[in-house]
Amino acid sequence: MEKREYQWAWLMVLPVVLVVAFSAIMPLMTVVNYSLQDIFGPNSRFFVGTAWFTEVLRDPALHGALIRQLIFSAAVLLIQIPLGVGLALCLPKKGPWVSVSLVLLALPLLVPWNVVGTIWQVFARPDVGFAGVILNSIGFDYNYTGDPLDAWLTVLVMDVWHWTSLVILLCYAGLQAIPDAFYQAARIDGASRWAVFRFIELPKLKGVLLIAVLLRFIFSFRIYAEPFVLTGGGPGNSTTFLSQSLTTMAVGQFDLGPAAAFSLIYFLIILLFSYVFYLTILNMDREG
Amino acid sequence: MGSKRRYIFLAVWLVFLMLPIYWLLMMSLKTNQEILSTFTLWPENLTVANYVKIFTDPTWFPGYINSTLYVAMNVVISLTVALPAAYAFSRYNFLGDKHLFFWLLTNIMAPPAVFLLPFFELYQSVGLYDTHIAVALAHTLFTVPLAVWILEGFMSGVPKEIDETAYLDGYSWPRFFITIFLPLIRSGVGVTAFFCFMFSWVELLLARTLTSVEAKPIAVTMTRTVSASGLDWGLLATAGILTLVPGALVIWFVRKHIARGFALGRV
Numbered sequence: 001m002e003k004r005e006y007q008w009a010w011l012m013v014l015p016v017v018l019v020v021a022f023s024a025i026m027p028l029m030t031v032v033n034y035s036l037q038d039i040f041g042p043n044s045r046f047f048v049g050t051a052w053f054t055e056v057l058r059d060p061a062l063h064g065a066l067i068r069q070l071i072f073s074a075a076v077l078l079i080q081i082p083l084g085v086g087l088a089l090c091l092p093k094k095g096p097w098v099s100v101s102l103v104l105l106a107l108p109l110l111v112p113w114n115v116v117g118t119i120w121q122v123f124a125r126p127d128v129g130f131a132g133v134i135l136n137s138i139g140f141d142y143n144y145t146g147d148p149l150d151a152w153l154t155v156l157v158m159d160v161w162h163w164t165s166l167v168i169l170l171c172y173a174g175l176q177a178i179p180d181a182f183y184q185a186a187r188i189d190g191a192s193r194w195a196v197f198r199f200i201e202l203p204k205l206k207g208v209l210l211i212a213v214l215l216r217f218i219f220s221f222r223i224y225a226e227p228f229v230l231t232g233g234g235p236g237n238s239t240t241f242l243s244q245s246l247t248t249m250a251v252g253q254f255d256l257g258p259a260a261a262f263s264l265i266y267f268l269i270i271l272l273f274s275y276v277f278y279l280t281i282l283n284m285d286r287e288g
Numbered sequence: 289m290g291s292k293r294r295y296i297f298l299a300v301w302l303v304f305l306m307l308p309i310y311w312l313l314m315m316s317l318k319t320n321q322e323i324l325s326t327f328t329l330w331p332e333n334l335t336v337a338n339y340v341k342i343f344t345d346p347t348w349f350p351g352y353i354n355s356t357l358y359v360a361m362n363v364v365i366s367l368t369v370a371l372p373a374a375y376a377f378s379r380y381n382f383l384g385d386k387h388l389f390f391w392l393l394t395n396i397m398a399p400p401a402v403f404l405l406p407f408f409e410l411y412q413s414v415g416l417y418d419t420h421i422a423v424a425l426a427h428t429l430f431t432v433p434l435a436v437w438i439l440e441g442f443m444s445g446v447p448k449e450i451d452e453t454a455y456l457d458g459y460s461w462p463r464f465f466i467t468i469f470l471p472l473i474r475s476g477v478g479v480t481a482f483f484c485f486m487f488s489w490v491e492l493l494l495a496r497t498l499t500s501v502e503a504k505p506i507a508v509t510m511t512r513t514v515s516a517s518g519l520d521w522g523l524l525a526t527a528g529i530l531t532l533v534p535g536a537l538v539i540w541f542v543r544k545h546i547a548r549g550f551a552l553g554r555v
Contacts, residue, residue, distance in 0.1 A: 003381045012376035013388065015369040016432055023429040024395050027406030034405075087301055090294040099543045103536075104302050106546055107309070110535025112490045112507045115528050122315055122525060123308040130311045133327050161305065169546065222399035225492055243401040247493075250405050263402040274397045278390050 034260035052261035062262065064237065065245040069221065072152075072241060076159055076220040081213060083160070084167025085205070089197070091172050102172075105165040117229025120158045124230075144231065148238035155227045155239050159220065167212045174208035175201060207284055214277045221270060242266055309532070315525035323521045338526035348527070351506035354420065355489070356534070358503065361424035362488040363481050366431040370480070374439035375465065379448065392433035400493045403429070408497055420503045426494045431484040438483060442476025443469075475545045482542045489535060507531055 035052055039045045056062060092098055111119065126132035126143045135142040144154040178200065186196050224243035227233065233240035233248075246266065250259035315323055316338055318331040326332070342348045376382070377389060407426055408417075416422040446469070454464040470477065495505045510527040539546065 003379060005382070006380040007382050009376035009380035009382040009385075012372035013382075016373040016392070016436060017388070019365070019369050019425075019428050020392060020395055020432055023403075023407075023426055024398070027403050027410055030406035030409060031402065087298060090298040090301075092295075101298065101302065102546050103539050103543050104305060106539045107532070107536060108305060110486055110489065110532070110539060112492055112531050114492050114507055115510070115531050118510075118524060118528050119308045119312050122521060122528075123311050128315075128323050128521060130307065161308065165305070218397050222401070224399075224401060243399055246399070246401045247404065250401070256405065259405070263399075267398055267402055270397045270399065271394055274394065275390070278393065282386070 031260045031263050034256045035264055037257065039256055048257065052257040053265070056258050056261045056265065059258075061237075062245060065240055065242050068238075068240065069242045072156070072223075073217055073220045075156055076163075077213060077216055079156075079160055080164045080167050080216055081209070084164050084212065085171050085209070087164070087168045088171035088175060089201070091168070093176070102169070105168055107165075108162050109165055111162070113225035114229045116158065116162050117226045120154065120161075120226075120230050124154050146235060148235050151231045151235055151239050155230060158226055158230065159223070162226065163216060163219065166215065170208040170212045171205055174205045178204050207281070210277060210281055210284070214274065214281075217273060218270060312525050312528050315521060316529045318522060320520060320522050338522045339530075341523065342526055342530065348506075348509060351504060351509035352530070354499075354503050355495075355505040355507070358420040358423040358427070358495070358505070359485055359488045361420060362427045362431055363484045365424060365428055366435045366484045367477065367481060369428075370432055370435035370439055371470075371477075372465075374436045374443055375469070377436065377440045378443035379451065389436075392436055395433045396430045396437075398429070400491065404493065404497050407494060411498055417498065418500050418502045422498045423495045423503060423505070424488070426498055427488040427491060430491075431487050434483055434487065435480045438480045439473070439476055442473045442479075446472050478542055479545050482538060482546075485538055486535070 036047060036049065037045045038048045038051075091101055108116070121129075123129045124131045124144055126136055132142060132144075141147075142150055144150045182200050183196065186200060191199070222243050223241055224247065227239045227241065228244055231239045233244050246259060246262055249255050249262060314329070314331060317334050317336070318328075319333055319335055319337075322328065322332055377385065403426075411417045411422045411426070416425070450468065450472070451464065454468055455461075459468070492505065492507050496508045499505065499508070506527070510524070510531070
């Protein structure tokens with residue numbers, strides 16, 4: 001059905017615009033301001049043009065963080081999306097176990113992000129943690145505080161633990177929306193399990209999967225608290241991702257100019273990716 | 289896949305999800321001596337001393353109150369402003385609507401780390417630093433766009449004929465919205481409140497930056513206290529377990545609508 005043209009609708013949107021503008025536009029202006037100036041104190045600041053941007057773009061430490069970030073986000077998507085779809089197909093469709101499974105699945109999503117780090121810290125430590133002790137006792141030399149690869153894998157497994165449920169719940173909602181008649185028709189045609197998935201379930205899941213990929217990309221791309229608590233970015237800088245480099249730069253070293261320039265570049269990368277997705281989702285909504 | 293194999297796969301996954309939480313719970317019930325000296329799946333000397341300590345220590349308890357307060361404020365603000373806006377997006381075309389919607393979404397995408405310093409300066413200059421409302425407002429940056437997104441999904445599922453019939457019957461917009469429309473999207477409102485709660489409850493980078501004493505959230509109390517007094521594993525685990533309780537309670541209330549909610553009302 002066509003929507004009606006109605007310019008007064010702006011009045012209904014106005015409160016949202018004001019609230020979000022207060023927390024988004026003003027701070028963003030401050031960031032832009034910082035990114036173009038060298039600030040020594042409240043009254044001595046110099047315009048430096050694009051100097052900070054050039055510096056940030058040439059910083060090898062940030063290149064490292066960006067590459068680690070991209071690999072991490074790619075790994076997150078490659079593991080969590082198929083796993084989430086698979087597990088959503090395993091969930092019962094009705095009955096008393098539905099609620100129980102859903103509540104258990106959602107639980108990791110409601111854990112404060114730094115507590116996720118704490119949970120995995122006490123779970124994976126080789127001295128007091130369940131996983132750490134078990135892995136070492138069956139012969140793996142596992143120590144996430146000392147070995148970069150172990151640390152990276154632990155952060156990845158932690159993220160899979162934390163966020164796969166989001167993909168599962170999204171896909172489960174998508175599957176619930178498929179009418180029974182579709183399955184009956186497939187049964188009459190003698191379709192295989194794979195054919196049912198490929199030609200009935202997957203097309204219906206396209207919309208929710210797009211949202212899932214978008215959300216998982218974004219949340220993994222700005223991950224901060226979990227690895228910060230678990231590994232502190234180490235050992236070395238093997239688990240230092242973009243947000244952490246940025247926070248260290250801004251709060252730790254108080255390099256406001258470069259940090260602001262970095263923020264803007266960081267934000268732009270995310271924005272670009274989101275925009276492509278937004279257009280795709282919009283087009284799909286239109287097609288119905 | 290046979291249905292038996294499916295359930296085994298699911299069960300294995302659920303065990304994997306629960307194991308770290310189980311371990312945390314067991315640790316909170318052990319003495320530090322037992323944690324460090326032996327590896328036990330069940331506490332040998334079950335103790336609730338850690339829980340007693342947290343509930344009686346005046347530095348811990350206010351943290352819970354603070355977190356609850358700013359989360360509650362955030363949910364109320366987000367719903368109040370998002371409801372009319374979501375209605376406008378779901379029912380009308382207006383100048384710049386699609387751009388506005390995308391601009392709102394970009395705020396969900398923005399990494400909080402980008403906003404740390406500007407927020408700190410902004411809230412300090414308007415005298416809101418270290419208040420609950422500062423954290424609540426800072427969190428609206430992503431909860432309001434999220435609320436608009438979810439509510440718009442739910443509202444688009446309600447046929448427009450209902451609106452038109454109500455207007456023909458002489459209902460004014462506010463009266464129609466409150467007495468007819470809101471009851472229709474009850475579950476959507478519940479789910480939205482849940483999501484605002486969720487994202488405000490789990491976020492700590494901003495909450496930590498904008499508070500020092502008066503409005504300090506529980507999870508910050510947790511990391512600071514624990515690191516100040518050396519590693520007290522039992523106490524750390526107890527504090528962690530206690531931060532899970534509100535989330536678990538809230539999930540239980542929305543369990544029927546949770547799947548649709550996670551799909552942002554879009555299926």
